[in-house]
Amino acid sequence: MQPWQPLGKHRFRVEEDLVFVIAQGEIDADEIISLCEHVFQIYKKYGHVYEIVDATAGGTMSAEARRRNAEWLRRNPFQVLAVVFGASGLLRTVFSLMTNALRLLGRTEIQTHFVASEAEARAFVAHHRITPPKSPTP
Numbered sequence: 001m002q003p004w005q006p007l008g009k010h011r012f013r014v015e016e017d018l019v020f021v022i023a024q025g026e027i028d029a030d031e032i033i034s035l036c037e038h039v040f041q042i043y044k045k046y047g048h049v050y051e052i053v054d055a056t057a058g059g060t061m062s063a064e065a066r067r068r069n070a071e072w073l074r075r076n077p078f079q080v081l082a083v084v085f086g087a088s089g090l091l092r093t094v095f096s097l098m099t100n101a102l103r104l105l106g107r108t109e110i111q112t113h114f115v116a117s118e119a120e121a122r123a124f125v126a127h128h129r130i131t132p133p134k135s136p137t138p
Helices: 029-046 063-075 089-105 118-129
Strands: 005-007 010-015 018-027 050-061 079-085 109-115
Touching: 005 029, 010 029, 018 029, 029 063, 029 079, 050 063, 050 089, 050 118, 079 089, 079 118, 089 109, 109 118
Parallel strands: 018 050, 050 079, 079 109
Antiparallel strands: 005 010, 010 018
16 A cells, blocks of 8 residues: 555545545646546556545535546546545535546546445445456447
């Protein structure tokens, strides 16, 4: 497990095929692109990647960040199983709308699941590690 790394006002760490993110407020364009690049590196290494997001103190994503994120994902298709805990109802809605839009606009497959706690998120990932997702075809 790597140490925590800053990501603007957020932070993350890599735990083999898992990227754990602690969100702190709104995520801007540079932060989301940097996160995408880190997650993509793990995907390239393992052929799959899991992401756990602690959204307890998280916020939304700026319009510029959503636009740049969509552009980046169209150029770099991959599959992510994301598990989010601590998200408010509004944040859950925003995450769901965004991931559905990204799925429709590109070749990236982002599956997002919401749970109540970090323990539930880790259990969810452990269960899905039994049969890792297949890589999308470019």
